[in-house]
Amino acid sequence: xxxxxxxPSRVICKSGTSVKIECRSLxxxxxxxxxxxxxxxxxxxxxxxxxxxSKATYEQGVEKDKFLINHASLTLSTLTVTSAxxxxxxxxxxxxxxxxxxxxxxxxxxxxTVT
Amino acid sequence: xxxVAQPEDQVNVxxxxxxxxxCTYSVSGNPYLFWYVQYPNRGLxxxxxxxxxxxxxxxxxxxxxxxxxxxxSFHLKKPSALVSDSAxxxxxxxxxxxxxxxxxxTTLTVxx
Numbered sequence: 212x213x214x215x216x217x218x219p220s221r222v223i224c225k226s227g228t229s230v231k232i233e234c235r236s237l238x239x240x241x242x243x244x245x246x247x248x249x250x251x252x253x254x255x256x257x258x259x260x261x262x263x264x265s266k267a268t269y270e271q272g273v274e275k276d277k278f279l280i281n282h283a284s285l286t287l288s289t290l291t292v293t294s295a296x297x298x299x300x301x302x303x304x305x306x307x308x309x310x311x312x313x314x315x316x317x318x319x320x321x322x323x324t325v326t
Numbered sequence: 327x328x329x330v331a332q333p334e335d336q337v338n339v340x341x342x343x344x345x346x347x348x349c350t351y352s353v354s355g356n357p358y359l360f361w362y363v364q365y366p367n368r369g370l371x372x373x374x375x376x377x378x379x380x381x382x383x384x385x386x387x388x389x390x391x392x393x394x395x396x397x398x399s400f401h402l403k404k405p406s407a408l409v410s411d412s413a414x415x416x417x418x419x420x421x422x423x424x425x426x427x428x429x430x431x432t433t434l435t436v437x438x
Contacts, residue, residue, distance in 0.1 A: 217369070243424045254416065254430045255370075260423065304369050308424040314360070315426060317369035 213239045215307050217318035224295055224325055232290045232321045234305030240285035241307035245315065246278070249302045261288040295325040328353045330400075330417045332429035339407045339436055347402040347432045349391075349417030357419055359400045360426070361391055364414040373415075376400060387411070407436045 214237040224230050234244055242263050247255040259280050260268040267280035277299075279291040288307075292299055302322055306315040330351045339345045351357055358377050362370040374385025381393040391402045402415060417429040 215369075245425065252414070252431070252433065254428045257425060260425065302367070306369075314372055314375060315370075315424075317362075317371070319369045320367065322367060 213237075213307070213316040215241075215305065215316045215318040217303075217305055217321050219321060220319060221322045222324070224323070226296055226325055227294055229291055229293045230295055230323060232292075232303055232305075232323075234288045234290070234307070234318050236286045236307045236316070239307075239316075241288075242285060243308050244282060244288040245306045245308075246280060246288075246290050247304045247306065249304060249320075251302075255304060258290075292323065295323070297325045299323065300325045328419070328421065329427060330359070330419055330429045332415075332417055332432045334432050335430070336433045336435070339434070341409050341436050341438050342406050345404050345407040345411070345434065345436070347415045347434060349400045349402065349429060351398050351400060351417075351419065353419055359391075359393065360418045360420075361385065361389070361400075361402050362416045362418060362428075363387075364416065364431075366413075370416060373402070407434075409436050409438050412436045 216235045218233045244261040246258045249255050257270050258273045261280045261282040263282045269275045282288040302320050304320045305318045360375045361373040364370045373389050374383050376383050376393045384390045389404050412435050415432050418426045421427050
């Protein structure tokens with residue numbers, strides 16, 4: 212099946228700094244990628260839809276200036292958490308949709324801890 | 327609003343016993359429905375999907391799900407649970423533009 216990677220898997224940063232998370236589709240081209248946030252033992256909350264070569268579409272309540280998304284190529288999308296605060300600590304998961312399938316392929320997630 | 331619901335936060339079963347993780351849907355028309363599994367600190371893995379055709383869908387790791395239109399359900403089942411099946415399970419359906427809506431998740435614990 213299709214493989215999606217995320218890097219880093221874990222990151223600890225200090226409050227006020229910025230952190231970049233990469234999401235790559237390894238064996239297919241993903242015109243659309245999605246970024247989710249997940250709190251412990253809770254469901255996934257869609258943050259934004261990332262489209263290659265265009266601006267991301269953010270869900271209501273998600274600050275676009277805080278969570279910067281770039282989808283520069285068909286295999287790479289990045290999420291940058293700017294001026295991170297402890298409340299941004301969470302598990303961030305990306306997914307990619309391949310072709311006409313409704314199935315999404317998920318990355319392994321990134322655990323962000325802001326101290 | 328269209329949605330899926332997982333009425334149980336937690337399901338506990340003994341190893342070797344059959345397991346069921348419930349999902350009901352409120353989706354107009356013919357729904358596409360998915361099950362995903364999430365192991366601790368990992369992303370979601372696709373288990374199976376219902377698009378059309380047979381109501382009984384077989385998926386990965388011995389799981390299956392039955393689409394029941396009259397009961398608007400899509401319960402996930404396995405005849406004999408393994409300890410390694412312990413994980414968080416999500417029911418989901420696509421809502422357009424590639425997005426999916428997920429249920430709140432059910433934590434399955436299989437005890438030896």
